[in-house]
Amino acid sequence: xxxxxxxxxxxxxxxxxxxxxxxxxxxxxxxxxxxxxxxxxxxxxxxxxxxxxxxxxxxxxxxxxxxxxxxxxxxxxxxxxxxxxxxxxxxxxxxxxxxxxxxxxxxxxxxxxxxxxxxxxxxxxxxxxxxxxxxxxxxxxxxxxxxxxxxxxxxxxxxxxxxxxxxxxxxxxxxxxxxxxxxxxxxxxxxxxxxxxxxxxxxxxxxxxxxxxxxxxxxxxxxxxxxxxxxxxxxxxxxxxxxxxxxxxxxxxxxxxxxxxxxxxxxxxxxxxxxxxxxxxxxxxxxxxxxxxxxxxxxxxxxxxxxxxxxxxxxxxxxxxxxxxxxxxxxxxxxxxxxxxxxxxxxxxxxxxxxxxxx
Amino acid sequence: xxxxxxxxxxxxxxxxxxxxxxxxxxxxxxxxxxxxxxxxxxxxxxxxxxxxxxxxxxxxxxxxxxxxxxxxxxxxxxxxxxxxxxxxxxxxxxxxxxxxxxxxxxxxxxxxxxxxxxxxxxxxxxxxxxxxxxxxxxxxxxx
Ligand code: HEM
Ligand code: FES
Numbered sequence: 001x002x003x004x005x006x007x008x009x010x011x012x013x014x015x016x017x018x019x020x021x022x023x024x025x026x027x028x029x030x031x032x033x034x035x036x037x038x039x040x041x042x043x044x045x046x047x048x049x050x051x052x053x054x055x056x057x058x059x060x061x062x063x064x065x066x067x068x069x070x071x072x073x074x075x076x077x078x079x080x081x082x083x084x085x086x087x088x089x090x091x092x093x094x095x096x097x098x099x100x101x102x103x104x105x106x107x108x109x110x111x112x113x114x115x116x117x118x119x120x121x122x123x124x125x126x127x128x129x130x131x132x133x134x135x136x137x138x139x140x141x142x143x144x145x146x147x148x149x150x151x152x153x154x155x156x157x158x159x160x161x162x163x164x165x166x167x168x169x170x171x172x173x174x175x176x177x178x179x180x181x182x183x184x185x186x187x188x189x190x191x192x193x194x195x196x197x198x199x200x201x202x203x204x205x206x207x208x209x210x211x212x213x214x215x216x217x218x219x220x221x222x223x224x225x226x227x228x229x230x231x232x233x234x235x236x237x238x239x240x241x242x243x244x245x246x247x248x249x250x251x252x253x254x255x256x257x258x259x260x261x262x263x264x265x266x267x268x269x270x271x272x273x274x275x276x277x278x279x280x281x282x283x284x285x286x287x288x289x290x291x292x293x294x295x296x297x298x299x300x301x302x303x304x305x306x307x308x309x310x311x312x313x314x315x316x317x318x319x320x321x322x323x324x325x326x327x328x329x330x331x332x333x334x335x336x337x338x339x340x341x342x343x344x345x346x347x348x349x350x351x352x353x354x355x356x357x358x359x
Numbered sequence: 360x361x362x363x364x365x366x367x368x369x370x371x372x373x374x375x376x377x378x379x380x381x382x383x384x385x386x387x388x389x390x391x392x393x394x395x396x397x398x399x400x401x402x403x404x405x406x407x408x409x410x411x412x413x414x415x416x417x418x419x420x421x422x423x424x425x426x427x428x429x430x431x432x433x434x435x436x437x438x439x440x441x442x443x444x445x446x447x448x449x450x451x452x453x454x455x456x457x458x459x460x461x462x463x464x465x466x467x468x469x470x471x472x473x474x475x476x477x478x479x480x481x482x483x484x485x486x487x488x489x490x491x492x493x494x495x496x497x498x499x500x501x502x
Contacts, residue, residue: 151449155464158447169392176393179424183393272419272426274442274452277463293465297481 028215028235033222038108039239040246042211045105047247048098049204051254052136055091056193063143065189067182070145071268078265089258095137097254099284102130110322110342114217120323122214125207127320132200137282139192145185150269151279153188154180159292162306181271280356287352288312290359319345403499409437409491417453420498426450427487427498428460432471439487439498440473446480460484 012018030039062081064073077084106126109115115123142153157180161171176183222230233239267276281289288308295304318325327338335343401423412418417430419442428442430453440460442450449464459476460469467478474483488499 151464154449155447172393173391177396271450272421273450274419274428275444275449275463279449279464293479297479303481 024212025236026234028212029232030216030235030239031218031222032231032233033219035112035219038105038112039216040243041101041105041108043243044246044250045098045101046204046208047250048094048101048254049200051094051251052091052098053197055087055094056197058087059091060193065143065185067145067185070143070185071265074144074265085262086258089261089263090254092263093254093257093261095140096283097250099133099137102133103284106130107342107346111339112217112219113338114219115323117323119210119214119217122207122210123323124320125203125210128203129200129207131316132196132203134284136192136196136200137284139188139196141282142185142188143192144265145269146266147269147273147276148266148279150180150271151275152281153184155279156281156285157184159305159309162303163309164306179271283353286356287349290352290356293359294355401500403497406439406496406498409494409496412496415455415458419450422487422498422500428453428484429489429496429498430460430471433458437489437491437496438471438473439489440469441485441487443484444480445475445482445484446478451484 009018030036059077062073062077062084064070074088078088079085081087109123109126138153138156142149157171157174160174161167163170172178174184174187175181176187280286291312292305292308295308297304299307327341329336329338404420404422404427406418406420406429412429412431414431414435415433417428420427420429420439426442428440428451430438430440432438444451444462444464444467446462446465446467449462451460451462451467451469453459454461457468458471460471460473462468462478462480465479467475467480469475469480469484472483473486475481486501488501490497490499
């Protein structure tokens with residue numbers, strides 16, 4: 001067996017020269033220090049995305065978009081198709097864990113300042129991936145065509161309409177018409193299963209390429225250690241195996257959630273019934289939704305909602321460009337200004353999310 | 360002379376190139392913009408028999424593609440209002456307990472004349488005319 005394997009590799013090596021791959025596997029190393037755990041968060045996110053691809057493609061075999069078929073086909077998947085309920089639950093749960101780990105990954109990179117030169121573009125591509133992840137979630141939410149998703153999409157797309165000049169055309173573009181109808185569903189379906197996977201994969205490839213080229217970031221306290229005190233483990237096989245172990249753990253958590261907390265399908269959407277109580281977006285949009293809700297209708301002469309949206313737009317954009325913004329360290333401050341900004345942002349998101357579920 | 364000729368050709372190519380790109384972008388953008396579906400011209404709809412419609416209740420009527428909420432108050436008055444919340448487009452409902460119109464999405468309320476009285480809705484609900492012709496309820500667009 002081993003012989004066949006090495007023969008195959010030799011065969012490929014002779015023709016395509018595998019030196020770069022061999023170099024990477026032999027020389028790539030990962031620093032070991034008290035914050036090493038955060039190196040694993042990106043890997044978990046990647047693993048969950050692969051699960052999305054796999055389960056998403058399976059769902060596609062039975063899912064049928066359309067006002068008269070979407071809800072029915074999802075019901076068919078969860079009641080008639082063997083293990084259909086499991087695949088759907090895994091897809092829904094994994095989507096949520098994916099967003100969660102993407103956020104954890106992003107903030108760990110932020111607090112360890114791993115985005116600094118030369119890794120600016122790794123940060124920017126990572127942020128773009130996160131935005132597309134949210135777009136995956138928003139478009140996927142509508143696909144089962146149930147009441148909750150229908151009204152959440154109505155609200156989510158109507159908000160876009162408050163942006164001056166481009167808002168209204170953008171809303172019509174997203175909805176495929178004036179209202180949320182079967183046309184919206186068709187669009188969201190195409191976006192969810194074709195447009196986003198393609199763009200997402202492109203930026204993900206870039207993101208991973210940058211990481212491979214530059215190796216792992218070493219935090220300040222590690223870099224300042226004397227050379228002989230710096231501990232590393234080889235990427236292959238040590239780090240890769242630890243990665244794998246964590247993936248197995250996450251996979252088990254995912255299956256546990258999918259088995260014991262099934263995703264509800266709810267009632268079919270009907271454009272002519274009142275919105276039921278308890279309409280809310282997915283949890284990862286809650287902090288924005290809640291902030292918009294708390295804003296007064298008018299601030300001076302601008303609509304509160306418009307101001308809120310502009311605020312989040314600008315804040316997101318600045319956040320994406322963080323590696324290019326220089327913030328001076330204050331030697332005599334206990335917490336550095338940048339860390340303080342991060343803490344304020346995380347607290348804001350957490351508080352607003354909690355308020356969203358309490359109020 | 361040589362240079363001028365090269366410049367001229369470059370400009371020509373540039374214009375041609377931009378034209379080519381526009382000739383691709385324009386049809387694609389137009390394709391993305393959904394066609395206006397022929398709005399069925401609806402001026403009035405029948406909404407069932409007055410006798411079958413109990414007091415202190417409501418139903419949603421399809422007025423063409425627009426949802427309209429028809430309410431019979433406790434004192435048997437009929438009211439018809441647009442059912443699309445003026446805040447972010449959810450569909451409102453009549454609350455039998457508070458005798459008000461309520462939007463579940465962000466807790467907006469309107470009185471029975473459609474006036475926004477609390478919560479985020481910025482404008483009142485549009486009113487429709489209601490008539491009863493031989494016990495048949497007929498809703499028509501006001502004005
Ligand atoms: C190429 C990748 C993907 C494909 C082909 C795919 C496909 C699908 C399909 C066909 C559905 C409808 C079936 C159903 O609702 O159970 C669906 C639903 C959904 N997808 Fe995906 N998906 C992919 C990736 C993602 C990603 C990355 C996310 C996450 C952020 C995501 C989030 C969702 C959500 C939230 C739903 C609604 C789940 C539900 O309520 O059932 N999908 N997806
Ligand atoms: S959509 Fe009715 S209150 Fe927001």
